[in-house]
Amino acid sequence: xxxxxxxxxxxxxxxxxxxxxxxxxxxxxxxxxxxxxxxxxxxxxxxxxxxxxxxxxxxxxxxxxxxxxxxxxxxxxxxxxxxxxxxxxxxxxxxxxxxxxxxxxxxxxxxxxxxxxxxxxxxxxxxxxxxxxxxxxxxxxxxxxxxxxxxxxxxxxxxxxxxxxxxxxxxxxxxxxxxxxxxxxxxxxxxxxxxxxxxxxxxxxxxxxxxxxxxxxxxxxxxxxxxxxxxxxxxxxxxxxxxxxxxxxxxxxxxxxxxxxxxxxxxxxxxxxxxxxxxxxxxxxxxxxxxxxxxxxxxx
Amino acid sequence: xxxxxxxxxxxxxxxxxxxxxxxxxxxxxxxxxxxxxxxxxxxxxxxxxxxxxxxxxxxxxxxxxxxxxxxxxxxxxxxxxxxxxxxxxxxxxxxxxxxxxxxxxxxxxxxxxxxxxxxxxxxxxxxxxxxxxxxxxxxxxxxxxxxxxxxxxxxxxxxxxxxxxxxxxxxxxxxxxxxxxxxxxxxxxxxxxxxxxxxxxxxxxxxxxxxxxxxxxxxxxxxxxxxxxxxxxxxxxxxxxxxxxxxxxxxxxxxxxxxxxxxxxxxxxxxxxxxxxxxxxxxxxxxxxxxxxxxxxxxx
DNA sequence: CTGCTTGATACCTCCAGGGTATGATCCAGC
DNA sequence: GCTGGATCATACCCTGGAGGTATCAAGCAG
Numbered sequence: 001x002x003x004x005x006x007x008x009x010x011x012x013x014x015x016x017x018x019x020x021x022x023x024x025x026x027x028x029x030x031x032x033x034x035x036x037x038x039x040x041x042x043x044x045x046x047x048x049x050x051x052x053x054x055x056x057x058x059x060x061x062x063x064x065x066x067x068x069x070x071x072x073x074x075x076x077x078x079x080x081x082x083x084x085x086x087x088x089x090x091x092x093x094x095x096x097x098x099x100x101x102x103x104x105x106x107x108x109x110x111x112x113x114x115x116x117x118x119x120x121x122x123x124x125x126x127x128x129x130x131x132x133x134x135x136x137x138x139x140x141x142x143x144x145x146x147x148x149x150x151x152x153x154x155x156x157x158x159x160x161x162x163x164x165x166x167x168x169x170x171x172x173x174x175x176x177x178x179x180x181x182x183x184x185x186x187x188x189x190x191x192x193x194x195x196x197x198x199x200x201x202x203x204x205x206x207x208x209x210x211x212x213x214x215x216x217x218x219x220x221x222x223x224x225x226x227x228x229x230x231x232x233x234x235x236x237x238x239x240x241x242x243x244x245x246x247x248x249x250x251x252x253x254x255x256x257x258x259x260x261x262x263x264x265x266x267x268x269x270x271x272x273x274x275x276x277x278x279x280x281x282x283x284x285x286x287x288x289x290x291x292x293x294x295x296x297x298x299x300x
Numbered sequence: 301x302x303x304x305x306x307x308x309x310x311x312x313x314x315x316x317x318x319x320x321x322x323x324x325x326x327x328x329x330x331x332x333x334x335x336x337x338x339x340x341x342x343x344x345x346x347x348x349x350x351x352x353x354x355x356x357x358x359x360x361x362x363x364x365x366x367x368x369x370x371x372x373x374x375x376x377x378x379x380x381x382x383x384x385x386x387x388x389x390x391x392x393x394x395x396x397x398x399x400x401x402x403x404x405x406x407x408x409x410x411x412x413x414x415x416x417x418x419x420x421x422x423x424x425x426x427x428x429x430x431x432x433x434x435x436x437x438x439x440x441x442x443x444x445x446x447x448x449x450x451x452x453x454x455x456x457x458x459x460x461x462x463x464x465x466x467x468x469x470x471x472x473x474x475x476x477x478x479x480x481x482x483x484x485x486x487x488x489x490x491x492x493x494x495x496x497x498x499x500x501x502x503x504x505x506x507x508x509x510x511x512x513x514x515x516x517x518x519x520x521x522x523x524x525x526x527x528x529x530x531x532x533x534x535x536x537x538x539x540x541x542x543x544x545x546x547x548x549x550x551x552x553x554x555x556x557x558x559x560x561x562x563x564x565x566x567x568x569x570x571x572x573x574x575x576x577x578x579x580x581x582x583x584x585x586x587x588x589x590x591x592x593x594x595x596x597x598x599x600x
Numbered sequence: 601c602t603g604c605t606t607g608a609t610a611c612c613t614c615c616a617g618g619g620t621a622t623g624a625t626c627c628a629g630c
Numbered sequence: 631g632c633t634g635g636a637t638c639a640t641a642c643c644c645t646g647g648a649g650g651t652a653t654c655a656a657g658c659a660g
Contacts (some may be wrong), residue, residue: 001379003303004648018607031649033608043379045386049579052606052657059392059580060385067378071371078367079301079343085360086345092359279349280359304617318638331618333639352626352637 088281104245190220388585404545490520
């Protein structure tokens with residue numbers, strides 16, 4: 001049995017007349033007669049009662065008509081859904097993010113993407129940089145977001161956004177009384193650094209900037225992410241360099257101050273990583289969204 | 301697209317290897333490669349990633365696999381159900397019955413039929429003889445049950461059972477004191493006759509028997525069916541000739557008495573009618589059940 | 601009885617599905 | 631580093647079956 005048989009059968013059942021059905025199917029009458037006979041023979045069931053006025057469905061034929069219509073609709077639906085999946089418009093996208101990534105760019109980006117691809121289910125997984133690479137290789141995620149990413153043999157990197165840096169200080173801290181803080185002034189105060197875990201990371205960047213500015217930072221505490229860092233600032237552990245977007249964290253007793261006299265490259269990138277050999281249309285669609293977002297972000 | 305494509309696709313997806321899939325399908329590898337390519341081209345979607353180790357499903361392929369399996373299962377189910385319908389094992393059987401037909405034979409017969417064909421939905425419609433014939437012609441019912449049926453050009457008759465007759469009398473009626481009543485004795489008592497409606501009917505049969513026995517029955521009342529007749533007996537309207545099976549109606553104040561000295565052919569038939577040109581397997585199955593029932597009934 | 605409708609049959613043609621042989625590529629193992 | 635054995639892809643041939651035309655058979659209306 002073939003989908004052709006179903007198509008022909010439905011046509012004959014609807015027209016109740018082989019000749020008209022054949023015309024509708026753009027074939028001649030005899031082959032259609034044969035196909036219906038074949039179908040009946042294969043099923044071993046009489047589907048039509050032949051009358052001098054046309055073809056009339058038997059009870060079994062009625063049932064088969066309902067089934068055939070259903071199957072044909074499902075086939076159509078299957079092709080349509082598969083095509084949409086093939087264009088990256090339908091499916092599931094697993095995304096690796098890091099602890100405090102939810103602060104700025106990523107929610108906006110994901111929102112824009114979900115707007116454009118409403119039928120793609122985006123699933124977020126919080127994981128470290130190393131876990132993300134592992135998960136990418138095992139195909140548990142399709143893209144990962146992180147900072148300080150370098151391309152690998154099998155892993156590509158695409159920059160998403162760039163952020164400037166601020167210093168978070170306690171509201172009654174001496175530095176809080178200045179509208180702008182010179183970077184070198186930070187040498188005098190204990191600093192909270194993040195993230196813990198795989199190096200090199202943001203920590204090394206901060207140490208590098210300090211060295212360039214001629215001082216050795218006094219490290220008061222290493223913490224997992226920016227959120228924890230700002231929380232410790234509130235508790236008086238010290239000051240903490242954070243990306244611009246951290247200002248969305250309004251901790252009581254914490255203020256953010258801009259920096260002057262900063263070293264070159266005094267900013268952090270947010271990038272996303274993906275498997276270089278991943279040809280999936282979903283990834284392509286997502287990367288397109290990333291690029292569109294970055295352009296919009298730059299202009300802003 | 302063809303069901304063949306789906307079959308091939310599922311095989312390749314499951315084996316993750318064209319060669320093995322081809323072997324499983326009992327074809328050689330190149331045509332299978334071609335069919336998969338055709339399918340991908342027709343859908344416009346890459347379903348597999350070709351690797352040196354075999355075929356790996358894309359995300360769209362995964363989705364299509366689920367759809368394809370579903371469709372294939374439905375096709376199988378459709379053929380199976382249609383075949384069962386073609387054998388009269390699945391479907392709907394509309395049956396016309398008359399008012400008091402539910403007394404004896406019909407429930408037993410329907411029970412036996414539903415036992416043997418559990419997936420046939422039997423729908424009962426109460427209608428008169430004339431309505432049944434009309435409904436048969438309009439295909440609203442497939443069989444009808446009634447008494448005193450004669451075959452027509454397009455309507456066939458099959459006898460279901462034969463019943464003897466009893467007389468229903470009030471418990472304090474003179475005749476109630478005898479164990480057996482002679483038929484001619486009924487001449488002295490007003491009689492309740494049924495059914496009203498199209499003639500000839502049971503009424504004419506009773507009048508015929510009375511004539512043969514040499515008396516003219518005194519008709520006290522004509523009613524619609526045996527149940528009403530027995531109810532009127534309880535109220536003292538007279539006596540009423542009823543089929544054996546009416547004894548299942550245990551009215552307070554009504555007793556049933558056997559008859560002696562009865563005329564020949566002193567019994568009533570229950571028959572069923574059907575369209576002579578109805579080739580439906582359901583009718584055939586039902587008629588088989590009727591014949592089986594009649595045999596069992598005779599032996600009893 | 602005849603003409604018009606219906607579906608069924610006979611026979612032909614041609615394309616597409618299946619076969620064999622072979623190529624291109626990649627990886628494992630010596 | 632090369633070779634053998636996997637993988638899938640390509641080239642080409644052959645045959646069955648889907649579709650075509652012509653015609654038949656049967657029932658019904660006029």
